[in-house]
Amino acid sequence: MFDSRHIKTFHAVVTAGSYSAAARVLGYTQPAITQQMKALERSVGTPLFTRVGRRMRLTEAGEALARHAETILDSLTAAQQQMSSLTRLRAGRVRVCAFPSASATLIPEALARLAADHPGIRVELLEGEPPDSIRRLVRGECDITLAFTYPGLHEQVPEELVEIPLMEDQLTVLMPIGHPLARRRAVKLADLDGERWIAGCLRCRTNFLHECAEVGFAPDIAFTTDDNLVVQSLVAEGLGIAMMPGLVLSFMRHDRITGRALDPASRRQVSAYVLRDHLRIPATALVLDELKAVAARRVGC
Incomplete structure (x- = not known):
């Protein structure tokens, strides 16, 4: 089962290109980013990134998850908005x-x-x-x-x-x-x-x-x-x-x-x-x- 926080962090790493860049975007420390990505990899059961020198590359599993991450986050946002509308009696x-x-x-x-x-x-x-x-x-x-x-x-x-x-x-x-x-x-x-x-x-x-x-x-x-x-x-x-x-x-x-x-x-x-x-x-x-x-x-x- 995916943790939505981990998917958000993964999407930020992919978009920013590194753990340190993602940490700056999200306002986290780099060790916190690292821990979240390790937890996500344990959840999916396979590595999502590999290092080539100082650069990070997505594995095949990482590329597959990257294709879905934005859709997952968009769906979560839509669900949160709908839940908010229901609880606040706008719908x-x-x-x-x-x-x-x-x-x-x-x-x-x-x-x-x-x-x-x-x-x-x-x-x-x-x-x-x-x-x-x-x-x-x-x-x-x-x-x-x-x-x-x-x-x-x-x-x-x-x-x-x-x-x-x-x-x-x-x-x-x-x-x-x-x-x-x-x-x-x-x-x-x-x-x-x-x-x-x-x-x-x-x-x-x-x-x-x-x-x-x-x-x-x-x-x-x-x-x-x-x-x-x-x-x-x-x-x-x-x-x-x-x-x-x-x-x-x-x-x-x-x-x-x-x-x-x-x-x-x-x-x-x-x-x-x-x-x-x-x-x-x-x-x-x-x-x-x-x-x-x-x-x-x-x-x-």
Whole structure:
């Protein structure tokens, strides 16, 4: 294995023509140059120089190494520059996998903050619902996952992951503006027995069924879809009502629907997940900080 210091010194000897000249260029003593060249020759297992009178000549091995030395040093310089850019947050790539309502709310604001201060950091966006998004993180397909959990549905987080709580997202009921209960500020889930429902992703649907069972009824689910905009359109057309996370309310696109909080309140926990070792990667840690800042601002609103 080559020592980069020895390669640098060897290149200086070849360029300067002697140990003493190389010592002057590098600011070393001549004995230090000699010791480094001896160490390099031991490493490669053969002499690199021969003396002819007072002159030094490269051996065949020395000539071969000389042809590679400059390339090796250039590559080391490029690697050092890239490492410096990554650690000083001038460059880097972070892959973030998030569920749709987080992708439409938390992610854009966090990326805008990131772009303003660290334009060299690139973020690749992936979309996925938990628990599949958690499995993608474990498989190494992303660096950060945004996922949600519900209080009544206990799930084990893989031990190699760290969970970073971001915010609690209050659940709401979407209904047409002409619905009799739309006049209330909040609605009781039990009062919605007999309604037709539009249900969301598997995890949300499981929680929805659990909460309905807790208050004593089985909901009539007319449609299921993972697409929040489709849910809104179905509600707008009077085809049912839906239990939706509060994050969705910030990008409602239909003026014929409204959202009402549940009484008592029902919430889901939104968290970021990351591999434990990745917390020490500067770009990943920076993106997590921006997500935490955006989430905290939403909670404070």
